[in-house]
Amino acid sequence: MEVGFLGLGIMGKAMSMNLLKHGFKVTVWNRTLSKCDELVEHGASVCESPAEVIKKCKYTIAMLSDPCAALSVVFDKGGVLEQICEGKGYIDMSTVDAETSLKINEAITGKGGRFVEGPVSGSKKPAEDGQLIILVAGDKALFEESIPAFDVLGKRSFFLGQVGNGAKMKLIVNMIMGSMMNAFSEGLVLADKSGLSSDTLLDILDLGAMTNPMFKGKGPSMNKSSYPPAFPLKHQQKDMRLALALGDENAVSMPVAAAANEAFKKARSLGLGDLDFSAVIEAVKFSRE
Amino acid sequence: MEVGFLGLGIMGKAMSMNLLKHGFKVTVWNRTLSKCDELVEHGASVCESPAEVIKKCKYTIAMLSDPCAALSVVFDKGGVLEQICEGKGYIDMSTVDAETSLKINEAITGKGGRFVEGPVSGSKKPAEDGQLIILVAGDKALFEESIPAFDVLGKRSFFLGQVGNGAKMKLIVNMIMGSMMNAFSEGLVLADKSGLSSDTLLDILDLGAMTNPMFKGKGPSMNKSSYPPAFPLKHQQKDMRLALALGDENAVSMPVAAAANEAFKKARSLGLGDLDFSAVIEAVKFSRE
Amino acid sequence: MEVGFLGLGIMGKAMSMNLLKHGFKVTVWNRTLSKCDELVEHGASVCESPAEVIKKCKYTIAMLSDPCAALSVVFDKGGVLEQICEGKGYIDMSTVDAETSLKINEAITGKGGRFVEGPVSGSKKPAEDGQLIILVAGDKALFEESIPAFDVLGKRSFFLGQVGNGAKMKLIVNMIMGSMMNAFSEGLVLADKSGLSSDTLLDILDLGAMTNPMFKGKGPSMNKSSYPPAFPLKHQQKDMRLALALGDENAVSMPVAAAANEAFKKARSLGLGDLDFSAVIEAVKFSRE
Amino acid sequence: MEVGFLGLGIMGKAMSMNLLKHGFKVTVWNRTLSKCDELVEHGASVCESPAEVIKKCKYTIAMLSDPCAALSVVFDKGGVLEQICEGKGYIDMSTVDAETSLKINEAITGKGGRFVEGPVSGSKKPAEDGQLIILVAGDKALFEESIPAFDVLGKRSFFLGQVGNGAKMKLIVNMIMGSMMNAFSEGLVLADKSGLSSDTLLDILDLGAMTNPMFKGKGPSMNKSSYPPAFPLKHQQKDMRLALALGDENAVSMPVAAAANEAFKKARSLGLGDLDFSAVIEAVKFSRE
Numbered sequence A, B, C, D: 001m002e003v004g005f006l007g008l009g010i011m012g013k014a015m016s017m018n019l020l021k022h023g024f025k026v027t028v029w030n031r032t033l034s035k036c037d038e039l040v041e042h043g044a045s046v047c048e049s050p051a052e053v054i055k056k057c058k059y060t061i062a063m064l065s066d067p068c069a070a071l072s073v074v075f076d077k078g079g080v081l082e083q084i085c086e087g088k089g090y091i092d093m094s095t096v097d098a099e100t101s102l103k104i105n106e107a108i109t110g111k112g113g114r115f116v117e118g119p120v121s122g123s124k125k126p127a128e129d130g131q132l133i134i135l136v137a138g139d140k141a142l143f144e145e146s147i148p149a150f151d152v153l154g155k156r157s158f159f160l161g162q163v164g165n166g167a168k169m170k171l172i173v174n175m176i177m178g179s180m181m182n183a184f185s186e187g188l189v190l191a192d193k194s195g196l197s198s199d200t201l202l203d204i205l206d207l208g209a210m211t212n213p214m215f216k217g218k219g220p221s222m223n224k225s226s227y228p229p230a231f232p233l234k235h236q237q238k239d240m241r242l243a244l245a246l247g248d249e250n251a252v253s254m255p256v257a258a259a260a261n262e263a264f265k266k267a268r269s270l271g272l273g274d275l276d277f278s279a280v281i282e283a284v285k286f287s288r289e
Helices: A010-021 A033-041 A050-056 A067-075 A098-110 A124-128 A140-153 A165-193 A198-207 A213-223 A233-249 A255-269 A277-285 B010-021 B033-041 B050-056 B067-075 B098-110 B124-128 B140-153 B165-193 B198-207 B213-223 B233-249 B255-269 B277-285 C010-021 C033-041 C050-056 C067-075 C098-110 C124-128 C140-153 C165-193 C198-207 C213-223 C233-249 C255-269 C277-285 D010-021 D033-041 D050-056 D067-075 D098-110 D124-128 D140-153 D165-193 D198-207 D213-223 D233-249 D255-269 D277-285
Strands: A002-006 A025-029 A059-062 A089-092 A114-117 A132-138 A154-159 B002-006 B025-029 B059-062 B089-092 B114-117 B132-138 B154-159 C002-006 C025-029 C059-062 C089-092 C114-117 C132-138 C154-159 D002-006 D025-029 D059-062 D089-092 D114-117 D132-138 D154-159
Touching (some): A002 A050, A010 A025, A010 A140, A025 A033, A025 A050, A059 A140, A067 A098, A089 A098, A098 A114, A114 A140, A124 A132, A132 A140, A132 A165, A132 B198, A140 A154, A154 B198, A165 A198, A165 A213, A165 A255, A165 A277, A165 B198, A165 B233, A198 A213, A198 B132, A198 B154, A213 A277, A233 A255, A233 B165, A233 C233, A255 A277, A255 B165, B010 B025, B010 B033, B010 B140, B025 B050, B059 B140, B067 B098, B089 B098, B098 B165, B114 B140, B132 B140, B132 B165, B165 B198, B165 B233, B165 B255, B165 B277, B198 B213, B233 B255, B233 B277, B255 B277, B255 D255, C002 C010, C002 C050, C010 C025, C010 C033, C010 C124, C010 C140, C025 C033, C025 C050, C050 C059, C059 C140, C089 C098, C089 C140, C098 C114, C124 C132, C132 C140, C132 D198, C140 C154, C154 D198, C165 C213, C165 C255, C165 C277, C165 D165, C165 D198, C165 D255, C198 C213, C198 D154, C198 D165, C213 C277, C233 C255, C233 D165, C255 D165, C255 D255, D002 D010, D002 D050, D010 D033, D010 D124, D025 D033, D025 D050, D050 D059, D059 D140, D067 D098, D089 D098, D089 D140, D098 D165, D124 D132, D132 D140, D132 D165, D140 D154, D165 D233, D165 D255, D165 D277, D213 D277, D233 D277, D255 D277
Parallel strands (some): A002 A025, A002 A059, A059 A089, A089 A114, A132 A154, B002 B059, B059 B089, B089 B114, B132 B154, C002 C025, C059 C089, C089 C114, C132 C154, D002 D025, D059 D089, D089 D114, D132 D154
Antiparallel strands (some): B114 B132, C114 C132, D114 D132
């Protein structure tokens, strides 16, 4: 199978490398073209613009850093729109809001092309290991034709219906994550202030029905007040806000997520926005007694 | 090793049976003596009062239904206090509040006896399988001498310091559980009301860093609005309230737990107190649109 | 003093009538021109487009129903922009978001005109009585020149600085109002469910340091579950959401407003969005016990 | 009318002085008897024990500092119980919890006496001015016979039914107060951080439907970060906790009060418990940005 690949950041590079390793013919493009070199050593071809990649390949995957980059690659000069046409599929795996996705979808399908959004859950390591979780929405036939690629990139891909649903599902997952992180933080601080060991609490949680990789992975460093940013707190808070806005649209009252969101905002006001989202525990800890 | 065992309810029976199977000599007592028969068939001795058990055994374990029964077995006529004395150890594994535990501790140690509280995390199945988590606090030497028994009864025992700490640690664990259950409920409802499949959300959560036995165990039945009571909602709410009170004593502000507690209260007001605590999702779901 | 007046809805009619009564020369325009008749009987002149009003008058006040109408009156054919120029002042007293205000400001000042926004607090009755509270922001000289008109329209006008600040201040006032209404609702329901009279609670509150016109005005009907819409719940909830978004921008954590917002959302999900915002008490009341 | 009066603290002294001024014959007692001197100068008689006062007077009012003192005056040697009997009435206006009140009620009525609790809303100034609000519960006939005294002591007295209802009503009033104070604090901080003047916000609030003596009295000092303790924050938080507990008993979910309570707890953890309850604004203000 031959695929185009736009965007060779940390994620995109790992993903396109995986495709090459599994026998795909891959044509890459990156804004800074020199980043393509390593891929070429492993057998990739290179094009000088997104439009050229689209022209050459029936299927093109994009993995860009943010909504702005995702739009630019499609709409700018030399962009996807110049060559997209009937028979071609565009698979945008960048993390963008539903609105951006809908805009791209409209433009692509307006030219006769096919489109799916496919945001992923998982960061660098799962990308390298082909263990991403892929949340696909849009053109179902394109999803099905893309499964061989998704099977290489992720441990599982889901088809979620119309464009925008991928973005929404990701927000909901992240909202649960943010509330859980607050529940966990409050428990760790309460243990400590009650004269119990918060390390022992970790051991106890690890043996019970709530044991999960996040508590195991983050707990020990939280107890040491260390928050190296895997997922920055300000991004977590933004996702809480967007998930609450989704609840607002659909008249779903979510008091626990709302309380968690305010805790993340307090943490931001304490200057912790660039640390890992587990730093929200500092907002719980803070006291003068 | 020889141990006494007071209380042969669902938990106590499973636990004393395990001790017998692992070669302990066990002397049992139960308020309704006929419940001792099955244990006797497996080699247990029987006494007619708690006092007699204490007299006969150096170590006695109690597993009683509630604080009231725990106090009665110690203080009533024929109770533990009549025979407890220097050299004897009393291990109360019932789930009681810190105050009850402290009262029993004072009485036992006042007579020269030794005491630990050892509330457990886990219900019928883990009790049968010897997979309980045991939260011990009080006399450290007694804890250490009791380890052979704890190793049979549970997969892990923790020593947590002074009497009352076992009860407190259990509250904190349950508080985290209650907040997590709310986070989970809000996510499932939001998915559903946003036009996404809440079953797919379960699959996605199951593959990520938040995967845990509680979500896996409760999620499918929650999506079917089925809440067979494993841990009744009213007890979960009581534990949230007590954990918040512990936070109050120690000036720990816990807005997420407080919001979760109010959701459990709303669920109680909807008549769901006797269902499983996962029925809190009904308070999130409820609407007329 | 001569002023133009655009928009003769419930508010605009009462306001322009007040100006006439106090000796202002008023030139009016309304989309449905027939609505101007009553004003003409009281001495007003009429123009056939906003542009003509601007051409004729040095100062023009607008009171339009929503952001869409406010933009249309400025930017459409025959609109304000066609005639606005140096020396002329445009005073938009419609309730619009900061973004809309900024857009209008940019267009007006781009043509050399001067602009203030002046959203009001108060509805029909205060408009008729000249008892509005006017929150002005933008061109300070224009504000000062407009004071004679503001003195007729309101009991007090405030100058709040740059354009957008009027809208922001109004959101903050409404946010406090929404949280207070929730505090009040929870107290009334708690009294009732605790076997106390919620009418007596009203009497007690009325005698103490918290007595305020809102509790006095809304309390008796809330106790009768009657919510004739003075300020619709869905608009109150929208203002809570926007105030929380303002807090988000400025990293202000507001857990009480967030909890109140979720209560309003729950009320919306119960189908109460078109009733008065005091209907939020129904979300507190709701139970099956 | 002749009345006994037990307790001459700040409140009790002002209240008994008012009774004297209005022509009541008053017999006083205080633990430190020298405090009676000033009252004697104004015509009061003195007794050496609560029992003697009861013996002498048909009606006796008590105004004691806390539940402990209230119990001691009744149950200790020389206490009320020694002389209370049929035909005599005991009116306890101290602020105590419902449980203490019920205990006293049981003892008094057990001896044939009659009892009402009558906690007051208002502090030193209203006590001196006879402007208290009196929340009476218990024996209705005794309430009615006491109205001449209540009319001197307060601007209004309410009969609320069975003993305990006075204490409950006071908790509910204070709960509304605590939530309102949080709503107000969040608004003031949001104004300030959004670049608006929080003093102007006070002016605007003062003109609208939410204007109330508390905002007017506390607002200016809050904007100056000054919190001289009129009602200490730790007592306000305790009342929030007790009101939430009352909600718990009656299955009333109160998410806004719960969020406010956590804010007061955060303020306590910042070392502000002894300042005025308006210091909760510091918990909202706190940030490092």
